[in-house]
Amino acid sequence: MKKYISLAVILCFAALCSLLAQDGTWKVLNSTDLMKEYNFNQVTFAPGLNYHQGYASGFIFAENIDGTGAVLKTMDGGDTWAILKTTNESYGGLTNGKMFGSIFYAWGKEKTLLKGESGGLIWSLLTLPETSESEILDAEFKSDGVTGIITDGKHIYYTSNGGTAWGESELPNGVTGISDLVYAGGNLFFAVGQKGQILKSTNSGYQWTVVNNSNTTINFTAAIFRDSDYGVFAGVSTVSPKKACIWLTTNGGLDIFEAQTIETTNIFKSFTSTNDGHLYTISDGGKLIRSIDEGLTWNNVALDMPVGQTAKAFTITPHNVMYAVGELGLVEINAPKLKADFASYLPDNSKKNEFAFTNKSEGYISSIKWRFESANPSEGFGREVPLVSFNKSGSWDVTLVVTGKCPGTTATVSDTIIKPIEAIADFDWELFVIGDYRNTRVVFPEGQNLIGFMTTSYMTTGQKGEIWKTTDGGNTWRCVLKSTDDLVVKGLEGLDFCNLQKGYACGFGASFTGKGGKDSQLWRTTDEGETWSLVDLSGVESYGTEEYFGNIVFSDENTGVLLYTTKVFYTEDGGTTWNLGKIKSNIWNGIRANMSLWDICSADDSTFYGVGKDNQVFKSDDGGKNWVLVYSAEQGAQQYYTSVGFRDANYGIVGPDDTSDGNVYLTTDGGTTWSEIPTKTYAIFNTVDFVNDTTVYIGGTTYSSTILKSIDGGLTWTEEKHPSIGEALNDISHSSTGVVYATGSSGVFKRYIPEINAEFSFVQDDEKKNLDVEFRNGSFGFLTDYEWKVNGEVKSTKFNPVITFPGAGTYQVTLTVSGNHPDKGLLSATVTKSIEIVGGSSIEDETLSGGDLNVFPNPVVDMLNYSFSLNKSANVKVDIMNVNGQTIATQQYTSLEAGEYLYKVNAESWNKGVYLLQLVVDGSVVKTVKIIK
Numbered sequence: 001m002k003k004y005i006s007l008a009v010i011l012c013f014a015a016l017c018s019l020l021a022q023d024g025t026w027k028v029l030n031s032t033d034l035m036k037e038y039n040f041n042q043v044t045f046a047p048g049l050n051y052h053q054g055y056a057s058g059f060i061f062a063e064n065i066d067g068t069g070a071v072l073k074t075m076d077g078g079d080t081w082a083i084l085k086t087t088n089e090s091y092g093g094l095t096n097g098k099m100f101g102s103i104f105y106a107w108g109k110e111k112t113l114l115k116g117e118s119g120g121l122i123w124s125l126l127t128l129p130e131t132s133e134s135e136i137l138d139a140e141f142k143s144d145g146v147t148g149i150i151t152d153g154k155h156i157y158y159t160s161n162g163g164t165a166w167g168e169s170e171l172p173n174g175v176t177g178i179s180d181l182v183y184a185g186g187n188l189f190f191a192v193g194q195k196g197q198i199l200k201s202t203n204s205g206y207q208w209t210v211v212n213n214s215n216t217t218i219n220f221t222a223a224i225f226r227d228s229d230y231g232v233f234a235g236v237s238t239v240s241p242k243k244a245c246i247w248l249t250t251n252g253g254l255d256i257f258e259a260q261t262i263e264t265t266n267i268f269k270s271f272t273s274t275n276d277g278h279l280y281t282i283s284d285g286g287k288l289i290r291s292i293d294e295g296l297t298w299n300n301v302a303l304d305m306p307v308g309q310t311a312k313a314f315t316i317t318p319h320n321v322m323y324a325v326g327e328l329g330l331v332e333i334n335a336p337k338l339k340a341d342f343a344s345y346l347p348d349n350s351k352k353n354e355f356a357f358t359n360k361s362e363g364y365i366s367s368i369k370w371r372f373e374s375a376n377p378s379e380g381f382g383r384e385v386p387l388v389s390f391n392k393s394g395s396w397d398v399t400l401v402v403t404g405k406c407p408g409t410t411a412t413v414s415d416t417i418i419k420p421i422e423a424i425a426d427f428d429w430e431l432f433v434i435g436d437y438r439n440t441r442v443v444f445p446e447g448q449n450l451i452g453f454m455t456t457s458y459m460t461t462g463q464k465g466e467i468w469k470t471t472d473g474g475n476t477w478r479c480v481l482k483s484t485d486d487l488v489v490k491g492l493e494g495l496d497f498c499n500l501q502k503g504y505a506c507g508f509g510a511s512f513t514g515k516g517g518k519d520s521q522l523w524r525t526t527d528e529g530e531t532w533s534l535v536d537l538s539g540v541e542s543y544g545t546e547e548y549f550g551n552i553v554f555s556d557e558n559t560g561v562l563l564y565t566t567k568v569f570y571t572e573d574g575g576t577t578w579n580l581g582k583i584k585s586n587i588w589n590g591i592r593a594n595m596s597l598w599d600i601c602s603a604d605d606s607t608f609y610g611v612g613k614d615n616q617v618f619k620s621d622d623g624g625k626n627w628v629l630v631y632s633a634e635q636g637a638q639q640y641y642t643s644v645g646f647r648d649a650n651y652g653i654v655g656p657d658d659t660s661d662g663n664v665y666l667t668t669d670g671g672t673t674w675s676e677i678p679t680k681t682y683a684i685f686n687t688v689d690f691v692n693d694t695t696v697y698i699g700g701t702t703y704s705s706t707i708l709k710s711i712d713g714g715l716t717w718t719e720e721k722h723p724s725i726g727e728a729l730n731d732i733s734h735s736s737t738g739v740v741y742a743t744g745s746s747g748v749f750k751r752y753i754p755e756i757n758a759e760f761s762f763v764q765d766d767e768k769k770n771l772d773v774e775f776r777n778g779s780f781g782f783l784t785d786y787e788w789k790v791n792g793e794v795k796s797t798k799f800n801p802v803i804t805f806p807g808a809g810t811y812q813v814t815l816t817v818s819g820n821h822p823d824k825g826l827l828s829a830t831v832t833k834s835i836e837i838v839g840g841s842s843i844e845d846e847t848l849s850g851g852d853l854n855v856f857p858n859p860v861v862d863m864l865n866y867s868f869s870l871n872k873s874a875n876v877k878v879d880i881m882n883v884n885g886q887t888i889a890t891q892q893y894t895s896l897e898a899g900e901y902l903y904k905v906n907a908e909s910w911n912k913g914v915y916l917l918q919l920v921v922d923g924s925v926v927k928t929v930k931i932i933k
Contacts, residue, residue: 026304026334027408029078035329038062042096042313043325060325061106063093069108077407078331085123087112103145107136115163126163140181149205151178158205170207184225192220198253211253224271228252232295234268234281248295260298275318286310320362333407338363340402340415352424354389364406371399389723390423391431427721432749434477439743441731445497449735453529455505457491465492465507469529474751481532490521494551498574502526508548520549541580542567555602558909561624563600570624584626603646611641611654617671630671645688653714655685655698666714679708679717689732697732705729705744738780756781758817758829768838771805774914783819802914805837853919859932862908868919869900877920
């Protein structure tokens with residue numbers, strides 16, 4: 001049944017058209033003498049290639065006066081143009097071109113079809129079927145730029161591999177004179193042509209059926225479809241008087257009706273649509289018309305053409321900047337006055353705090369900057385359509401600043417708009433934004449809950465990196481390492497600390513698809529991250545090959561591994577020296593190792609795991625010296641485990657980059673066997689973090705960041721509600737008091753603060769005789785203060801103190817923890833436990849017999865000095881033990897003469913804690929002294 005639109009509706013739309021604001025003034029941009037050798041046949045501007053450039057990246061497809069073709073590109077909105085690609089005399093001029101996703105196609109005479117990739121920098125000439133005619137009239141692809149069709153008017157050819165191979169479509173008998181191709185979503189394509197022909201293909205161009213050929217007195221020259229039903233056609237009558245006309249369909253071409261006759265005999269060859277639904281079309285004679293009601297009514301748009309030149313093509317950016325190009329190098333621009341504006345909406349109505357913002361500004365825009373009040377200082381967002389989750393409920397101001405210097409002018413102008421947003425937040429995570437770059441790692445050194453560090457790599461990995469430091473648990477950050485005029489800091493990918501004083505960061509200068517090689521850098525700090533210096537690795541075996549540093553991990557103060565793509569370096573002395581780890585066993589179930597690692601982790605003091613290509617899992621149980629392949633997918637599977645975390649030497653979880661099944665994989669036997677664990681979340685998992693034996697987080701990205709939490713060791717998972725701005729999540733880690741931190745792209749830093757809880761344990765010798773007891777704080781929350789009492793008397797305010805008891809007895813030890821929570825104010829919690837001391841006296845300064853013993857410095861950092869004096873010749877032994885009585889070092893001296901002696905012992909490898917130094921003279925313990933590290 002035909003569908004008609006009433007005259008009243010048409011008149012209403014016509015009245016609306018008359019109320020449209022007048023367009024700006026057309027300005028001819030400067031053309032070089034070289035450009036004037038070309039007739040410009042099509043123009044397009046490509047948003048998304050680099051959003052920091054706005055819509056400045058444009059392309060023209062042209063034909064030289066000698067018949068050859070060219071592709072020209074501008075990066076400044078049309079002020080200057082450069083020729084990217086030309087065709088020689090064997091091929092013809094380019095009559096059209098379009099961008100499909102990130103891929104360009106340009107076509108024209110003499111069977112010319114070009115394909116442009118890498119932002120239009122790389123072009124290749126595609127081979128067409130032998131049966132094709134001399135000129136390609138149109139091409140149309142899906143948004144992936146891979147599946148598409150072309151026509152020469154007589155045939156239609158289809159491809160599913162980006163034009164590498166073509167098949168000839170099956171056309172109904174008698175079909176000829178095809179002029180335009182249209183993609184309408186899914187696998188649906190339309191084609192139009194002479195004698196009112198409208199064809200449809202539902203299988204991506206392989207087969208075609210005639211939808212309508214009833215209007216034989218009309219030659220259709222262009223078409224555009226909003227969806228599978230609603231379409232607009234341009235045509236020209238074949239009977240006198242010949243006039244152009246616009247036709248519409250609301251049922252996929254089965255029925256069509258004439259919307260408007262245009263008083264011209266010129267042919268309209270293409271349509272341009274805008275984000276707000278406006279349609280434009282330009283004729284081969286340079287007549288430009290516009291519709292604001294989806295094609296029902298059309299009005300002229302005046303083009304101020306130079307004498308002797310005609311516009312051949314037209315485009316308009318989403319910010320209503322219009323470009324017209326044409327004969328003899330003509331380029332014109334019509335830009336409205338710069339005016340900032342934006343719209344917002346809830347993409348998911350269940351999330352009342354998550355808003356999508358759309359830049360609705362008008363005018364020539366070269367930079368965009370958003371500020372979101374409740375998303376913390378977020379200067380630098382340059383996206384056209386950011387997705388933002390607000391931290392808290394309330395009314396928050398959103399600011400958009402647009403800036404631009406319109407081509408053909410010299411002045412830079414800007415405009416600002418501020419609008420309030422009402423957000424209802426329902427989550428425990430906070431969102432911070434630290435700059436406009438990719439945050440890669442976040443680390444709080446062992447025992448720290450206020451001092452932490454974060455590495456960054458500017459949006460592209462090959463660019464500069466920085467290190468940031470916080471001393472207040474993430475509330476504020478300051479940069480402690482960045483590039484200078486003398487030295488460039490490469491993009492940083494790995495970060496870890498041996499202790500609070502000493503830490504390392506690593507990174508590389510190339511992109512992920514490139515090579516790192518000697519561009520890779522390893523940085524070291526020895527003063528709590530205040531200053532950093534490069535580590536010289538020139539003498540390390542295999543360093544300098546074309547690989548890159550991906551991560552660095554320490555299991556204690558001395559033992560660490562450095563990931564170098566297909567190799568792992570290890571250290572046994574806190575990073576002073578590095579050596580190449582070896583593949584000890586490279587065959588698993590007949591599958592050969594392909595050690596291309598994406599992530600690495602420590603499981604205990606000597607055990608490390610690495611995961612990567614072909615879902616392979618590698619293990620080292622000797623501090624990174626030797627590695628064994630313990631699991632692999634099928635050879636050449638081209639799948640990756642992208643994250644790994646272990647809570648001990650046997651129990652661990654890996655995350656894949658395959659989003660199809662939503663599973664992670666768990667082992668309880670050191671990687672020998674693995675179980676699939678469903679998460680019901682289809683993400684690429686980039687990070688695994690065990691907070692304790694039962695609480696574990698995994699994170700990554702789908703279309704925005706994803707955080708999953710398990711409270712049963714990874715057996716079941718729930719998705720965390722957390723603020724997001726559409727970033728990719730790169731790392732999750734936790735502080736000593738269970739505050740969990742996540743970081744990712746777009747400068748994102750997130751924090752989850754658990755409920756405050758006081759807890760501690762203590763270490764005693766088996767006989768409970770030692771009066772000196774080491775206490776270990778296991779409290780959770782955002783904590784800044786710790787008070788330890790014994791029977792009501794304050795004994796310490798340290799995080800992990802050593803408390804000396806006066807003698808045998810049962811004591812009540814009370815720990816009170818407190819902290820100024822960013823949202824809830826001052827909070828505190830208390831716990832009390834009993835401890836029994838069987839007997840003895842304080843070890844410190846206890847003298848069993850004569851002699852003298854001194855140790856310094858105490859507490860010790862790296863080198864311990866001890867001195868003693870002898871009244872007569874003797875054999876001397878010095879034993880150093882931990883509080884459990886285990887000897888960690890022994891030094892013996894035979895037949896020492898009477899006198900004073902001074903010796904040194906290297907304490908750099910000792911873990912933090914309490915140690916005992918015993919002086920044994922002629923077999924008898926003379927004195928025992930307590931040492932603090």
